[in-house]
Amino acid sequence: MFKDGSARLWAFIFAVYWVSFVTYFILWRSYKHVSNLRAAARSTSDVKPEEFAMLVRDVPVPPPNQTIKDSVDSYFRALHPDTFYKAMVVTDITKADKIFQEIEGHKHKIAHAEAVYAESKIANRPEGTRPTHRTGFLGLIGKKVDTLEYCNEKIKELLPKLEDEQKSTLSEKQQRAAFVFFNSRAAAASASQTLHAQMFDEWTVTEAPEPRAVIWTNLPRKIYDRQTRQTVVYLIVFVTVVFYMIPITAISAVTTLEQLRKKLPFLKVVVDQPLLKTVLQAYLPQIALIVFLALLPTLLVFLSKSEGIPSQSHVVRASSGKYFYFIVFNVFIGYAIGSSLFSALQKVIENPTGIVTTLGSRLPGNATFFLTFVALKFFVGYGLELSRLVPLIIFHLKRKYLCKTEDEVRAAWAPGDLGYNTRVPNDLLIVTLVMCYSVIAPLILPFGVAYFALGWLIAKNQVLRVYVPIYESNGRMWPHMHTRIIAALMIYQATMLGIIGLKRFYYSTILAPLLAISLIFAYTCHTRFYPAFAKTPLEVASQQLKETPNMSTIYTAYIPACLKPEKLEDVEVFEDAQSRTTSRAPSF
């Protein structure tokens, strides 16, 4: 019935369609599910400060006889006469924060020194040794002082300075951004979705980020600044993804052993040993690459932060997206094509159908490598994740040599955040790999299934019992992952088109519509589900609250730590950058 081998190719085509449609189904259901979870989480009757607030950026320059605070106040009171509660102008807290951190550092030092002193009293003799340290760089140089006395003195010196700085910050360092508070959740949701100004570059409003996720330094950036930064960052990331081998080669060319030896003479002992020298000489470029790859997530977080994004959770999303494209392009496509991505790009521009053929011809040969890759991730990755071996060793080292007080031990033990910015792209890479090899090397499937089945259990355990989230985005990460899974699916579909096309199988074009279907599917999902992630539906915001919200608590949540007066009753000090409550009684 079929010509030689064509039955197998038909089965391939059928399998690709089957995998695609199962993926669509799962993606659709997941999006719906996450969307419902998000609605449920957001419509709880707990009072969350961010649901009463709205972030305003690009506040125009006020007329000369007005402060920024006054102009923000009068603008929003006029537009929302019934629901406006108060506004808080963002201030430049760099200096106040520096003093505050210094005081905190001294407090920490005192606690540590006291613990050391108490210990020494027990160990040595009844009076013990008063702990000392040097005031210079890293405590290595400078005058030797008594830690307890010195730090107490410093704190006494700094406290009035902080108070002065707080006052001047609030009155003189107002920035052109503000948080506006409303007396109901529905009013805040509605206001943050409404275009306020006719001019695009004034009074841009968005939903307020959570207080703990706010990146204060990014808030006052103007719209032009933000867009320029974004463009520059995208350019840098594009260049990094495509040409990342160039700087590494350059660096490893410059940092030959000979030059390192000249510049850092203390390395001589190591470098002059013949065995070590040979090894180092051979692996220096690889070491440079490993160091680069280890630093990449941090670099991407830094770059995303530089875009002017107002919240930490958004920064993590942005850098996770960048990292995904980096690993897909360089690990997956880069390895598969086997040449630098740059020359591949050139080929794509000259002959766009060629990339599909190239991928199709190279991919099957690499199946073993990627199979091993997934298996390794499965066997080693989860072991490390569950045992948390590295953090355990670090904790014990810290406890033995550094930690003296209870607080320090607790800080050393703290597992931190889940680390979405590397975890998500790495899992998405596995999705891409498993999908792309699912038909041509089906042995990858059990590993893939096991990876995600076990991963589900382990991640659930780690999330519930180990990691401590530093902010809550209510599933805001999902749309982002969804888009990238579809991108992975489309790479898979294009690859299969190439593989089957290479066999000179006339019907391989039957797969081409799948790419269009994927695009339509992505578009449909986006128009349907995304709005409820980007905005708060009024239905959700209008849910009854369990308790009458305490507006002043909500307001205080947004005061940065360094501006909070020592006693909370002094909140009235903050009057300078805040506005008076509306004369009307708030109506809930």
Added chain:
Amino acid sequence: MFKDGSARLWAFIFAVYWVSFVTYFILWRSYKHVSNLRAAARSTSDVKPEEFAMLVRDVPVPPPNQTIKDSVDSYFRALHPDTFYKAMVVTDITKADKIFQEIEGHKHKIAHAEAVYAESKIANRPEGTRPTHRTGFLGLIGKKVDTLEYCNEKIKELLPKLEDEQKSTLSEKQQRAAFVFFNSRAAAASASQTLHAQMFDEWTVTEAPEPRAVIWTNLPRKIYDRQTRQTVVYLIVFVTVVFYMIPITAISAVTTLEQLRKKLPFLKVVVDQPLLKTVLQAYLPQIALIVFLALLPTLLVFLSKSEGIPSQSHVVRASSGKYFYFIVFNVFIGYAIGSSLFSALQKVIENPTGIVTTLGSRLPGNATFFLTFVALKFFVGYGLELSRLVPLIIFHLKRKYLCKTEDEVRAAWAPGDLGYNTRVPNDLLIVTLVMCYSVIAPLILPFGVAYFALGWLIAKNQVLRVYVPIYESNGRMWPHMHTRIIAALMIYQATMLGIIGLKRFYYSTILAPLLAISLIFAYTCHTRFYPAFAKTPLEVASQQLKETPNMSTIYTAYIPACLKPEKLEDVEVFEDAQSRTTSRAPSF
């Protein structure tokens, strides 16, 4: 200093940059200007019904014991307790409208017959001839009746039927769409921009179109229906643009003279004359083409309406966009490439840089043709436009043979709307032509300048003194034109890249960044100015009104003509599909 001819090419490159940047400047300023005009027009203190209303579509199926009206009412009263005024559920008016149109037709006939009767009294004898007509198809067959008696009887018959139909329409034919009215402009603006439901396919809200621009039949279409229709329409338009020659060739193949002669024997007299036969045989395909091109705008309006767009002005925008792509692809690129667009597309997919080369090599040869085209438009088009020769002839014919009453004469004289759907794309084609030939055949420039300079004067005159707008969109057309001018600019830049590249001029790639700059410019303009066109800024909506708005007048403006009771005091009859006013007094 320069090699042979390279000075000229450098001048070309410089000119392209110059033209591009001047265009950017003009486009930016125009967008800003139109945006300001729009704000000014929208912030006038006149009461406009559409500014107090919001269109709600995809109303979910109400629980069995509730009507759609009740569910709309309770939903919006709960979410906007202070600002909700009333809701009006859209009803299926097809049947009521049919009866209403019949009555109007009879009324019109009576007026006409009375005028004819009065004339005949003067002309013939004191008693005159009572006008008669036949009741059958087009008044050609059927029983002969006395027009005045017959029509009066019919109206008497139909009026109670209309009243019954009105009642049943309001109570039983409620559709899942509604207009919601608010008691202030700011509340309506804010509500129409706020996401209401968590589920994407329920309670979708948009700003209300003007009452006279509403397309009632499109309002109740569900979101799935709308998107499917849109996809299908886009597909049809794409196929029409790319393959439009195929059906025309097919039609002209089928309709050879011989076959026409067989099927329509009465054409024999014409067809059998040898001279006419030769001419017709030669030009039949061209005639088919002309007929197709003449019908195209109507077809595109029909297609755009089928998408499920809720307002007339949006339909005109949508069909104008489709028409632009049709004429640019077929008149400009089609003529320049000189082959069917389909084979050109194939080339583009195989070798995307090839299109630039092809355009570059073919374009200069066609300069004369397009120069003549622009000149012809200039000399003939404006003459026809100003003199309105064709409408004038039609008017005089109508007045002589058809019009009897004052109303009929007025209707015959009415100049109608400006006809944006063909005027805008045609002018944009001239923009494209003038830009593309500006450097290689600069003689086109004076014609282009003259075309638009004179066009400005003439269009201003025609708009102010001749045409009567049937709706007001406050400059909503501009963003649409802006995008297409940038598309034209990019065609120009790509063409110039091709033309200079063909001369084997090494530096021609200097032009490539212009394409990226155009894209960035388009994106920037869109993010900056478009929001104030798509949404009403709260600043604008919060302007004080001259007078206290009469909410019931605003409400009545949205009642379709066929549902309006004969006497306006009977508005209370409409209670079935409307909701009662909120108990609170409206606050402005």
